[in-house]
Amino acid sequence: MLVFGNAPLAVAQNNLPALPTLPEMPSLPPIPSLPAMPELFAPDTLIVKFAENSSTEIKNQTNSQLGGRFFKDLPELDLQIIKVPFGQMEVYMQAYNQNPNVLYAEPDYVATAYGISNDPSLPSQWGLYKIDAAEAGGQSAWDITYGSASVKIAVLDTGIEESHPDLAGKIVGRANFSASASNSDFLVMAPHVAGI
Structure with missing residues (x-):
């Protein structure tokens, strides 16, 4: 028995009208995924991390053996920047990654800023306006996140x-x-x- 307000309403299940059957919906084609954005990197540069305690001699021999040309040391990060023939970075990266003297080799990725601050003091940063960085019209970083201790x-x-x-x-x-x-x-x- 169902009660609405003060009046009881008896409802027997067999007295309910049958619900109409909905027509079968045609199946929709799968939603195409958006093409992946290509990752931007220098087509002639590798960032190489050699095995721990690798001597300069081992690094030079490895570069010579694999055909990479030493460009610059980043001793604070224990990395080397290696130049390779233009457009063949992936082939050289695979060769470096297969070498036992190398922990890893990766592209020299292009870093991109995602937004600007909505800090009310931003207009005081005249330098950003001078280089048009504050008027990029992009989404503010604060619209994306307020940050994290893990970042x-x-x-x-x-x-x-x-x-x-x-x-x-x-x-x-x-x-x-x-x-x-x-x-x-x-x-x-x-x-x-x-x-x-």
């Missing part, structure tokens, strides 16, 4: 002020890519850059 970022500038409130206790690594003797920033510019 690592890098700031490449003249150095850092480790005691700056935005950076204190958050620095996980240091690398000096310049000829200066320290990572410290006597100009105190990196916190400004990190804040952008």
